[in-house]
Each structure stands twice: as structure tokens, then as C-alpha cells.
Amino acid sequence: MRICIFGAGAVGSHLAVRLALAGHDVACVMRGPHLEVVKAKGLVLRVGDAEFRTRVKASDDPAALGPQDLVISTLKATGMSSLATGLRPLLRDDTAVVFAQNGIPWWYDIGLAPDHSPPPDLAFLDPGGRLRAAVAKERIIGGVIFSSNEIAAPGIVANLSPDRNMLLVGECDDRASERIERLRGTLVEASIDSPLVSRIRETIWSKLLTNMSMSVLCLLTGQTARGVREDPALRDIVPRLLDEAHSVGQICYPGVKRVTRTGAAPEHKPSILQDYELGRAMEIDALVRAPAAFARAAGLSTPMLDMLAGLAIRQARDKGLYQG
Numbered sequence: 001m002r003i004c005i006f007g008a009g010a011v012g013s014h015l016a017v018r019l020a021l022a023g024h025d026v027a028c029v030m031r032g033p034h035l036e037v038v039k040a041k042g043l044v045l046r047v048g049d050a051e052f053r054t055r056v057k058a059s060d061d062p063a064a065l066g067p068q069d070l071v072i073s074t075l076k077a078t079g080m081s082s083l084a085t086g087l088r089p090l091l092r093d094d095t096a097v098v099f100a101q102n103g104i105p106w107w108y109d110i111g112l113a114p115d116h117s118p119p120p121d122l123a124f125l126d127p128g129g130r131l132r133a134a135v136a137k138e139r140i141i142g143g144v145i146f147s148s149n150e151i152a153a154p155g156i157v158a159n160l161s162p163d164r165n166m167l168l169v170g171e172c173d174d175r176a177s178e179r180i181e182r183l184r185g186t187l188v189e190a191s192i193d194s195p196l197v198s199r200i201r202e203t204i205w206s207k208l209l210t211n212m213s214m215s216v217l218c219l220l221t222g223q224t225a226r227g228v229r230e231d232p233a234l235r236d237i238v239p240r241l242l243d244e245a246h247s248v249g250q251i252c253y254p255g256v257k258r259v260t261r262t263g264a265a266p267e268h269k270p271s272i273l274q275d276y277e278l279g280r281a282m283e284i285d286a287l288v289r290a291p292a293a294f295a296r297a298a299g300l301s302t303p304m305l306d307m308l309a310g311l312a313i314r315q316a317r318d319k320g321l322y323q324g
Contacts, residue, residue, distance in 0.1 A: 007075030010149035013157040017045035022190035027057035027065040037155030063089040077286035084130040100143035103286025111173030120297040142200035166193040170200030205249040213241040215270035
């Protein structure tokens with residue numbers, strides 16, 4: 001397949017190497033020093049002591065890469081405007097676009113099942129409706145990524161979760177489809193787990209419960225997930241945050257799994273903290289503001305999460321990383 005990874009940072013570069021080594025014709029939309037090294041020397045994936053090297057097409061101009069069979073967007077919510085403007089040259093008539101991002105996605109209300117509770121106004125996730133204009137409903141595939149990666153140096157991505165690399169995918173209207181089955185097979189053949197999911201939004205909420213609580217707490221404290229989990233000063237705070245997050249997820253999906261605290265948390269900084277430390281625009285809207293909108297629309301009281309959200313927004317604004 002001709003597969004384009006749009007926004008190939010850490011997560012996207014990991015996927016690119018896996019798919020290229022599985023025999024696919026992979027192209028990457030990337031930028032900066034990472035792009036220059038990949039163009040000159042190829043892309044390297046480090047997993048523990050092992051290294052995997054491959055060549056991929058790479059450009060900061062999607063038009064230079066040509067039409068694709070599949071586009072996988074690993075852009076963060078803050079970078080989606082570049083996809084709205086750059087996607088068209090990559091599309092054939094039947095090209096699907098997978099949105100593998102954290103938080104509530106811009107397309108959440110598209111193809112929504114009749115039994116889903118009415119969502120709040122989420123227009124702030126797609127200002128001006130640019131993504132809706134660029135991506136037809138028929139192209140949309142929802143994605144939830146579970147994989148910890150970092151750019152160790154330009155051209156080199158390190159995978160920090162060798163035993164847990166998954167991309168869960170589903171149609172935006174939750175119907176079973178042949179293309180989802182083919183895509184899952186493609187991912188598994190590339191050593192990327194892709195278990196079957198029946199409702200992609202429920203999976204989105206399952207991951208979001210941690211992002212909207214624990215990840216934001218990591219941002220405010222500057223600690224890794226393990227550091228927050230094991231901090232005695234936060235022992236009573238963490239379960240209260242997780243309980244409130246679970247109550248928000250249940251608004252839409254009563255069966256959404258409660259986040260548990262069993263086992264060791266990863267010694268890894270969540271992406272929202274990484275963005276803050278690196279001075280990058282932060283996914284406040286998708287991770288904080290959107291789930292808060294669901295709670296307010298349902299009349300649900302979430303004082304702990306509200307306080308966390310207010311502090312996160314203030315912290316991001318003070319550093320010029322959030323304009324909302």
C-alpha cells in the first residue's frame with residue numbers, strides 16, 4: 001500500500017518505520033531538522049538495544065508525495081490546520097484518513113449512533129469548519145494510539161513501550177467494514193497491535209479518562225506518570241480525579257472501563273507535559289476543554305477536574321502556549 005503518515009513526529013515516525021519494514025511504500029509529512037536528516041540518511045527506530053533502519057519518502061509539502069491509498073494523521077489537535085490545507089494532493093477517490101490523536105476529536109459528532117447522548121457544541125475543535133470541508137465523512141476512520149515514543153535525535157525515534165504498541169481503529173459510524181478489517185491486518189503484520197473495537201468513541205473515552213486527569217496532573221507537577229502515582233502527597237487526590245473522570249466518560253458510554261491504579265505506571269512524561277517543556281502549542285481544547293463541555297452539558301459536578309482544567313489553562317497561557 002501507499003501509506004502517508006501526516007505529521008510524523010515521534011509516534012508517526014514509529015509507525016512509519018514499522019509499516020515500511022513490512023513492505024509498504026511509506027511517505028511522511030514532517031518538518032524541521034527531523035525532515036532534513038530523514039531525507040539524507042533515512043529513519044531509525046530504536047527499541048531497547050535494537051535498531052531498525054529504513055528509507056521513506058519525506059517532505060514538508062504533501063503535494064510532493066502524490067496520491068496515497070491511506071493517510072494516517074498523527075498530528076496533535078493543535079496541528080490539524082495543516083492537514084486541512086495540505087490533505088487534498090494525497091487523496092484518491094477512495095483514500096481513507098485515520099485520525100490517531102489524543103482527546104475528543106473534531107469529527108466526534110459525525111456519524112454518531114442514535115443512542116448516544118447529544119454532544120455539546122464542539123465547534124471550537126474545528127474553527128471555521130475547515131476540517132469538515134476538507135475531509136468527507138466517508139473518508140474518516142477514528143484511531144486511538146497506545147504507544148510511547150520520543151525523538152531521540154533528528155532522524156531517530158525511540159520506542160519506550162515495546163510491549164504495548166497499539167493503534168485501534170473504527171469507522172466514525174461504528175459499522176463493521178472490510179476496510180477496517182484490512183487496515184487491522186496491515187497494522188498487525190507491521191507489529192502494531194490492533195484489537196477489534198465495536199465503538200471507537202468508547203475507546204477514545206477509555207484513553208481520555210487518564211489524559212484528562214493523570215496527564216494534566218503530570219503537567220501541573222512536572223512529574224512522570226509514575227512519579228504522580230507514587231507521590232505520597234497525591235495519594236488522596238489521584239483516586240478522586242479518576243472517579244470524576246470516569247463519571248464524565250459514563251455520560252456517553254455507561255460501560256466505559258474505570259481507570260485502575262494496579263501495576264506500575266510508566267516512567268514517562270505524557271505528551272501534554274512534553275509540549276509544555278518544549279514550548280509547543282498544547283492540546284488543552286481536546287484534552288481538557290472538550291470533556292469539561294460534556295460534563296457541563298449533562299449537569300455533572302466535577303470540582304476536582306474543573307480546578308485542574310483552570311490551572312492547566314492558566315499555566316499554558318502564561319507561557320504563551322494556549323490562546324483559547
